[in-house]
Amino acid sequence: MVKVFVVYDTKYGNTKLVAEKIVEGMREVGGIETAISDVEEVDLETVADYDAILIGSPNHWGGPVRGIKKLIDKLGKLDLKAKWVAVFDTYIKGDFEKAVKKMEKRINEKTPGLKLIVPGLSVKVEDMKGPIVEGELPKCKEFGKKIASKLKT
Numbered sequence: 001m002v003k004v005f006v007v008y009d010t011k012y013g014n015t016k017l018v019a020e021k022i023v024e025g026m027r028e029v030g031g032i033e034t035a036i037s038d039v040e041e042v043d044l045e046t047v048a049d050y051d052a053i054l055i056g057s058p059n060h061w062g063g064p065v066r067g068i069k070k071l072i073d074k075l076g077k078l079d080l081k082a083k084w085v086a087v088f089d090t091y092i093k094g095d096f097e098k099a100v101k102k103m104e105k106r107i108n109e110k111t112p113g114l115k116l117i118v119p120g121l122s123v124k125v126e127d128m129k130g131p132i133v134e135g136e137l138p139k140c141k142e143f144g145k146k147i148a149s150k151l152k153t
């Protein structure tokens with residue numbers, strides 16, 4: 001079975017919800033073993049044993065939060081089994097630079113061995129604390145399904 005680890009950071013819970021929906025989508029496809037963790041509790045030795053890593057962050061000041069930047073830097077120093085990666089973010093405004101782009105760039109610099117499964121997903125929230133804008137959650141599930149299908153082929 002393909003093993004996928006999902007790690008996220010969240011201040012108000014929205015990015016966590018996105019991560020959970022993505023996992024739901026992957027499980028619906030089946031044939032994928034999933035694990036999910038808050039970045040503050042993540043065991044990097046465990047992550048290193050997975051085939052794919054999904055990384056999610058709220059957009060803070062046009063980029064990912066510090067905890068996620070540090071995670072990406074640490075992954076670059078590990079002997080990773082993983083070959084695949086995908087990222088997601090939550091944001092309130094459309095005119096800022098997307099955190100997913102910054103995450104993808106940082107991953108490319110720090111862990112060049114990881115290839116993108118799909119382009120990053122940005123999920124809009126109504127306000128600082130959420131909730132997630134209507135119609136966005138189904139996209140998260142679809143994102144998970146797409147990732148699972150791609151990893152299985």
Ligand SMILES: Cc1cc2nc3c(=O)[nH]c(=O)nc-3n(C[C@H](O)[C@H](O)[C@H](O)COP(=O)(O)O)c2cc1C
Binds near residue numbers: 010015016060090093
């Ligand atoms: C300190 C701070 C800075 C933020 N900066 C941005 C920003 O630059 N662009 C944006 O779209 N949203 C910004 N936001 C809104 C967050 O993206 C929003 O709070 C987040 O998506 C909620 O996710 P969470 O519930 O997982 O924390 C900011 C929020 C905080 C708390």
